[in-house]
Amino acid sequence: MSIVTNELTFYYGKKAAIDGLSLNINSGFNVLLGPNGAGKSTLFSMLTGLYQSASGDIKINGYDLNHERAKIMQSMGVVFQQSTLDLDLSVKQNLTYYAALHGISSSQALENISEILSQLQLTQRLNDKVRSLNGGHRRRVEIARALIHQPKVLLLDEATVGLDIDSRKMITEYVGSLSQQLGICVLWATHLIDEIAADDQLIIIDDGKIQAQGISGELCKKHNVADVYQLYRSLTASAEIS
Numbered sequence: 001m002s003i004v005t006n007e008l009t010f011y012y013g014k015k016a017a018i019d020g021l022s023l024n025i026n027s028g029f030n031v032l033l034g035p036n037g038a039g040k041s042t043l044f045s046m047l048t049g050l051y052q053s054a055s056g057d058i059k060i061n062g063y064d065l066n067h068e069r070a071k072i073m074q075s076m077g078v079v080f081q082q083s084t085l086d087l088d089l090s091v092k093q094n095l096t097y098y099a100a101l102h103g104i105s106s107s108q109a110l111e112n113i114s115e116i117l118s119q120l121q122l123t124q125r126l127n128d129k130v131r132s133l134n135g136g137h138r139r140r141v142e143i144a145r146a147l148i149h150q151p152k153v154l155l156l157d158e159a160t161v162g163l164d165i166d167s168r169k170m171i172t173e174y175v176g177s178l179s180q181q182l183g184i185c186v187l188w189a190t191h192l193i194d195e196i197a198a199d200d201q202l203i204i205i206d207d208g209k210i211q212a213q214g215i216s217g218e219l220c221k222k223h224n225v226a227d228v229y230q231l232y233r234s235l236t237a238s239a240e241i242s
């Protein structure tokens with residue numbers, strides 16, 4: 001499982017939001033850390049094929065995004081920054097509809113949903129309308145939806161922003177355990193520094209460029225700083241962080 005980008009560039013008008021970005025990540029929990037405006041969401045839009053790179057290329061699990069997008073999408077799950085759930089449908093309806101889009105049979109979908117909702121402690125909410133769920137539960141439904149087709153690559157853009165501490169902890173631990181148990185390649189974009197463990201793969205992005213990539217604890221040693229916060233401060237121009 002891998003995501004490899006080579007010299008990616010993306011412009012909004014004349015401004016380069018992604019600027020010659022080369023990334024190489026494999027199975028496991030990979031944290032993409034950067035301040036507001038660093039280019040995280042733009043990179044996600046490129047990795048999902050929504051935005052076309054002005055130059056460079058993207059390979060996901062060995063497939064070229066320009067030529068084999070359908071194959072990539074079959075094994076990619078995405079949780080975007082903004083919710084895309086239908087609030088007036090139930091949890092089950094949201095999930096079964098998405099499973100059907102992936103060509104999963106109803107019986108298989110129900111089996112997958114039951115297992116994932118149980119892991120996410122949401123079984124009791126299966127028939128509730130999404131509108132009645134709190135923010136943490138809605139996020140869990142989005143993660144469940146992204147996992148229904150058993151993806152090999154999982155992208156999450158600021159999945160825990162705005163959630164309370166318990167929900168954040170539950171979601172980060174769950175996604176972290178998925179990446180270990182199933183060998184999924186997770187790319188977890190965040191600007192919340194406390195979500196990063198010393199053994200996580202860390203990619204620091206700023207100004208549309210990778211500023212550092214490696215095991216979080218090792219990067220701190222290499223840059224001779226005490227913690228990720230100091231590492232982040234030393235590598236980003238306008239660090240504003242929670």
Ligand SMILES: Nc1ncnc2c1ncn2[C@@H]1O[C@H](COP(=O)(O)OP(=O)(O)OP(=O)(O)O)[C@@H](O)[C@H]1O
Nearest residue numbers: 012013017034035036037038039040041042043191
């Ligand atoms: N639709 C747009 N039009 C023009 N500029 C944009 C647009 N979207 C983003 N930008 C700019 O591109 C740069 C990268 O933005 P992007 O949203 O990718 O960063 P981000 O790291 O995801 O930030 P945030 O954490 O605030 O979402 C920023 O300078 C931003 O102002």
